[in-house]
Amino acid sequence: MNRAVRKFSRPVRAVILAVLVHVAFGLLLGLSLSFKPQVIKPGIAKPVKAIVIDRSTLAQEETSKKEDEKKRKADAEKKRKKEAKKKRKAEAEKKRKKEAEKKRKKEAEKKRKAEAEKKRKKEAEKKRKAEAEKKRKKEAEKKRKAEAEKKRKKEAEKKRKAEAEKKRKKEAEKKRKAEAEKKRKKEAEKKRKAEAEKKRKAEVEKKRKAKEARDQEKQDAYSALNSLVGAITGKIEENWSDDRACSGQEVIISVKVNISGEVTGVKLIGEGGDAACRRSAENAVYKASPLPFPDNPRFFKWLDQEDIQFKFNKK
Amino acid sequence: MTKMFIAGVLALVVGPLCVSVQALTIEITEGQETGMPIAVVPFQFQGQQRPSEDIRQIVSANLYRSGRFLSLAPDNFLRHPTSHDQVRFRDWRLIKAEALVIGRVKQVNDGYEVSFRLYDVYKQKQLAGYIFTVGSGSREIRQIAHRISDYIYEALTGVPGVFDTQIAYVTTEGSGNNKLYQLKVAQSDGHHDQTVLETSYPVLSPAWAPDGKHLAYVSFGDDKRGATIWLQNLYCQNCKREKLLEERVSSPAWSPDGRRLAVTLYRNGNSDIYIIEISTRRLRRLTKHPGIDTEASWSPNGRHLVFTSNRSGRPQIYRISAAGGRAERLTKVGRENLNASYSPDGKQLVMVTKQGNKYQIGVFYVDSRELEILTDPSAVESPTFSPNGAMIMFATQKGGKGVLVAVSADGERQNILRVHQGEVREPAWSSRKQ
Numbered sequence: 236m237n238r239a240v241r242k243f244s245r246p247v248r249a250v251i252l253a254v255l256v257h258v259a260f261g262l263l264l265g266l267s268l269s270f271k272p273q274v275i276k277p278g279i280a281k282p283v284k285a286i287v288i289d290r291s292t293l294a295q296e297e298t299s300k301k302e303d304e305k306k307r308k309a310d311a312e313k314k315r316k317k318e319a320k321k322k323r324k325a326e327a328e329k330k331r332k333k334e335a336e337k338k339r340k341k342e343a344e345k346k347r348k349a350e351a352e353k354k355r356k357k358e359a360e361k362k363r364k365a366e367a368e369k370k371r372k373k374e375a376e377k378k379r380k381a382e383a384e385k386k387r388k389k390e391a392e393k394k395r396k397a398e399a400e401k402k403r404k405k406e407a408e409k410k411r412k413a414e415a416e417k418k419r420k421k422e423a424e425k426k427r428k429a430e431a432e433k434k435r436k437a438e439v440e441k442k443r444k445a446k447e448a449r450d451q452e453k454q455d456a457y458s459a460l461n462s463l464v465g466a467i468t469g470k471i472e473e474n475w476s477d478d479r480a481c482s483g484q485e486v487i488i489s490v491k492v493n494i495s496g497e498v499t500g501v502k503l504i505g506e507g508g509d510a511a512c513r514r515s516a517e518n519a520v521y522k523a524s525p526l527p528f529p530d531n532p533r534f535f536k537w538l539d540q541e542d543i544q545f546k547f548n549k550k
Numbered sequence: 551m552t553k554m555f556i557a558g559v560l561a562l563v564v565g566p567l568c569v570s571v572q573a574l575t576i577e578i579t580e581g582q583e584t585g586m587p588i589a590v591v592p593f594q595f596q597g598q599q600r601p602s603e604d605i606r607q608i609v610s611a612n613l614y615r616s617g618r619f620l621s622l623a624p625d626n627f628l629r630h631p632t633s634h635d636q637v638r639f640r641d642w643r644l645i646k647a648e649a650l651v652i653g654r655v656k657q658v659n660d661g662y663e664v665s666f667r668l669y670d671v672y673k674q675k676q677l678a679g680y681i682f683t684v685g686s687g688s689r690e691i692r693q694i695a696h697r698i699s700d701y702i703y704e705a706l707t708g709v710p711g712v713f714d715t716q717i718a719y720v721t722t723e724g725s726g727n728n729k730l731y732q733l734k735v736a737q738s739d740g741h742h743d744q745t746v747l748e749t750s751y752p753v754l755s756p757a758w759a760p761d762g763k764h765l766a767y768v769s770f771g772d773d774k775r776g777a778t779i780w781l782q783n784l785y786c787q788n789c790k791r792e793k794l795l796e797e798r799v800s801s802p803a804w805s806p807d808g809r810r811l812a813v814t815l816y817r818n819g820n821s822d823i824y825i826i827e828i829s830t831r832r833l834r835r836l837t838k839h840p841g842i843d844t845e846a847s848w849s850p851n852g853r854h855l856v857f858t859s860n861r862s863g864r865p866q867i868y869r870i871s872a873a874g875g876r877a878e879r880l881t882k883v884g885r886e887n888l889n890a891s892y893s894p895d896g897k898q899l900v901m902v903t904k905q906g907n908k909y910q911i912g913v914f915y916v917d918s919r920e921l922e923i924l925t926d927p928s929a930v931e932s933p934t935f936s937p938n939g940a941m942i943m944f945a946t947q948k949g950g951k952g953v954l955v956a957v958s959a960d961g962e963r964q965n966i967l968r969v970h971q972g973e974v975r976e977p978a979w980s981s982r983k984q
Contacts, residue, residue: 461574468576471581472582474582475578475582476581477582477584477618478580480586480708510708511708514648515586519581522646541574543575544576546577546578548579549579
């Protein structure tokens with residue numbers, strides 16, 4: 236509180252000084268100018284340091300002093316006029332006055348107290364206000380700071396969000412790109428696989444067709460040979476000069492022929508037949524050479540794979 | 551003749567993607583019975599005096615007669631090789647000869663050196679080759695030719711040849727009191743006959759013992775008391791014939807072991823089959839039927855005998871266990887069946903069968919009981935299998951002459967072996983080589 240008083244006392248002194256300077260210069264100027272003198276209230280001799288005043292307080296005080304003066308003058312008149320009465324009633328009056336004075340003092344005290352109270356209140360108010368202001372300012376500052384913080388945070392948040400967004404976008408982009416790449420690769424793979432599959436299927440189909448053609452050719456070859464079975468049989472039988480050699484026996488002979496039907500190899504299969512039977516059967520085959528045989532070279536490669544088997548069997 | 555028999559020919563399984571083609575198998579069930587074409591090249595002769603017999607011709611005829619060979623005519627031969635070096639198989643394949651025989655006859659001191667080689671034309675290899683030294687006599691030369699024939703026959707058929715064997719038969723000449731009976735033995739082709747017995751009394755039923763040395767036959771003793779079974783060893787110069795049994799007896803048949811004879815005895819007005827033990831002369835009666843039972847023949851395993859009996863009214867063939875017992879009638883087809891004898895494998899019987907009014911040669915299959923007529927109708931008698939079963943010999947009459955005929959077992963080839971002014975009867979084929 237004292238510090239505050241000190242703090243405020245300096246400007247007050249300055250004001251007073253300023254006024255005095257003004258007055259001084261005004262006096263100096265007034266010497267030369269038509270100047271309407273201003274009433275300067277006297278009496279402010281009291282050290283101001285004890286009391287904090289402001290302009291309104293001064294004015295009030297001035298007003299109050301004026302009225303006190305006025306009243307004093309009236310009272311004095313009244314006192315002079317009523318001296319006689321006063322003298323008569325001096326005592327009473329004196330008492331009454333004493334009473335009155337006492338009352339007035341009481342009143343003044345009361346008033347002073349009220350004033351003090353008022354002043355105190357005012358001070359308190361001022362202090363409160365200052366406090367409030369301070370608080371407000373503090374609040375404001377706090378608020379500002381909070382705002383700033385909030386703003387900063389908001390900014391930061393915003394920035395973070397932006398960053399995050401950016402990052403997210405980047406990630407998303409990256410992901411998208413990765414996805415796209417993946418998809419592209421997948422597509423490419425799929426396409427590659429499809430191509431491969433297509434190629435494979437084509438190969439398979441080609442092979443199948445080739446096989447089919449081969450099978451057909453093989454079948455044709457065997458059909459061609461089959462159609463000659465009667466002729467082959469006939470020729471063998473014609474040349475089997477002594478079937479009694481195989482009476483009650485069975486001998487199997489595997490025969491290889493060339494494309495002209497010429498017998499190029501004769502092989503006994505199994506253990507059937509005695510020597511004479513085997514010889515007679517083998518000779519029948521040799522003598523029947525060339526056998527009726529399909530002369531188509533395309534057929535031969537199939538027919539060449541398997542020997543023709545002859546089962547000689549005389550009941 | 552050529553029948554086409556195609557069985558299990560070709561299996562074609564056709565699927566959409568799979569073609570399975572099985573190897574071709576052709577079944578040949580019947581060929582020709584012309585016999586294996588064989589080229590017997592004329593034998594080369596080295597020396598001054600040619601032998602009296604043509605070996606090539608004898609061999610060729612033998613092989614042909616057997617029915618298993620077709621002897622090719624030398625006119626068709628591209629070459630006449632006489633040594634191994636000269637043989638070119640291609641030449642013989644061209645004329646479809648399956649076998650080739652070449653040979654040489656070389657004059658040596660007292661006779662000849664005869665050699666031959668047999669080739670399989672398609673296998674291009676020699677199957678047999680032998681060299682013989684013989685005297686200069688016709689009979690010896692012929693015998694060598696028969697022996698060569700046997701080698702060839704066996705090498706190519708797997709069955710022993712029977713060309714170098716003997717036959718026995720009875721001839722009759724003259725008539726009334728001037729009748730002359732001769733028991734003869736000849737080479738299997740009827741050549742070089744020798745008279746074993748010559749008599750004015752009937753000679754019947756010569757039968758070769760399994761040893762091929764002894765002959766049993768029926769004749770009458772000098773005292774004319776009755777029929778007698780004689781045994782004679784043909785290979786013993788100083789041996790006398792031996793009287794085995796002297797009563798009303800006929801049709802001796804050797805058991806396969808040569809120790810017994812089955813004979814027909816007429817006792818008490820009844821003909822039955824008896825078995826006589828040669829060493830003891832002991833008789834055992836086999837059949838006991840009041841009908842006529844005669845002409846017994848042993849199965850090759852000695853377990854059964856077949857005989858002719860009229861117990862059903864007409865002659866038919868019956869079979870009985872060698873131990874005796876009930877006889878079983880085998881022949882059901884034909885008015886009469888008689889004079890049966892077994893084939894060497896025991897599966898067939900050859901017999902005289904009367905179809906209508908003619909007597910023919912029939913081959914009866916023991917298992918299936920089927921009878922196959924072998925010859926054209928003619929008056930045939932006494933059929934007998936050759937010891938290897940490949941041929942059947944029988945006697946018949948042609949133009950008032952007695953004839954011995956050899957027929958291949960399938961009846962395809964008939965060859966007259968012997969023609970005699972009188973009768974030729976009851977041929978018997980020896981199992982033994984000369």
